[in-house]
Amino acid sequence: MDLESSRDSDLWSLARTDCRARDQLCALAEQVANAELANRGIDDAHRPSLVQEAICDTLDFLARDGQVRSNLRAFLRWRARHVISTHRRRNEKAPEPLTEMDSPDRARENCPESLVSRKELYAALDDCSTGLKVMYREVVDFRYRRGLSSKEIAARLGIPTETVNVRVFRAMQHLRACLEEKGFEK
Numbered sequence: 128m129d130l131e132s133s134r135d136s137d138l139w140s141l142a143r144t145d146c147r148a149r150d151q152l153c154a155l156a157e158q159v160a161n162a163e164l165a166n167r168g169i170d171d172a173h174r175p176s177l178v179q180e181a182i183c184d185t186l187d188f189l190a191r192d193g194q195v196r197s198n199l200r201a202f203l204r205w206r207a208r209h210v211i212s213t214h215r216r217r218n219e220k221a222p223e224p225l226t227e228m229d230s231p232d233r234a235r236e237n238c239p240e241s242l243v244s245r246k247e248l249y250a251a252l253d254d255c256s257t258g259l260k261v262m263y264r265e266v267v268d269f270r271y272r273r274g275l276s277s278k279e280i281a282a283r284l285g286i287p288t289e290t291v292n293v294r295v296f297r298a299m300q301h302l303r304a305c306l307e308e309k310g311f312e313k
Contacts, residue, residue, distance in 0.1 A: 142189055149186075156185045156203050163207035173214065181210045187282070217274055248311060255305035263298035266291055 141148035160181035164174050184206050256264060269280045277295075281288040 149189075152185070152189070153182050155199070156182045156206075159200055159203040160207040160210070163204050164211065167208070167211050169211060169214070177207075177210050177214055180214075181207045184210060213276070213279070216276070248306075251306055251309045251311060252302065255302050255309070258305060259298055259301060263294050263301065266294040267298045267302075270295055 142152040157178055160178045161174065164177055169177060181203075185203060188206070256267065259267065265284070266280055269275045269283065270277075275283070277288045277291045280291045284291070
């Protein structure tokens with residue numbers, strides 16, 4: 128182990144108890160995150176908030192007593208890449224919608240009867256979701272309304288990722304059954 132990685136692992140250990148070491152860790156995390164964001168082509172407008180997110184992510188990991196298995200800088204780059212991938216997933220653009228001229232099916236979707244049936248579906252879906260247990264309703268909310276991944280939901284709720292996946296699966300089963308009872312087809 129070289130001198131720099133030895134200092135970094137000492138910094139990680141000290142940051143658990145020493146405020147100055149924690150500040151140094153935050154400065155290092157900021158430096159590494161900025162470099163990684165620049166290397167990955169993230170524009171300047173999003174960079175400050177993503178750097179903050181990377182720093183918070185690092186401090187959360189530290190607070191959970193996480194251990195850095197490789198050198199600290201490699202770990203901080205990995206956390207920054209995680210923040211970048213989350214950012215890209217959140218900001219993925221939907222494909223451009225077809226115009227009515229492009230697709231006869233699209234024209235039917237925009238007809239008044241179809242819009243009414245979609246409103247009925249959304250109302251029935253809201254009604255069915257209120258019938259869910261709170262533990263199922265909150266994972267569905269995090270997944271489909273806020274767009275969080277299973278790992279992010281698990282971290283927020285303090286439960287294993289597999290538990291999140293099971294809850295989403297069971298909630299979807301309940302919602303499908305409820306919608307079928309209300310006369311909606313698959």
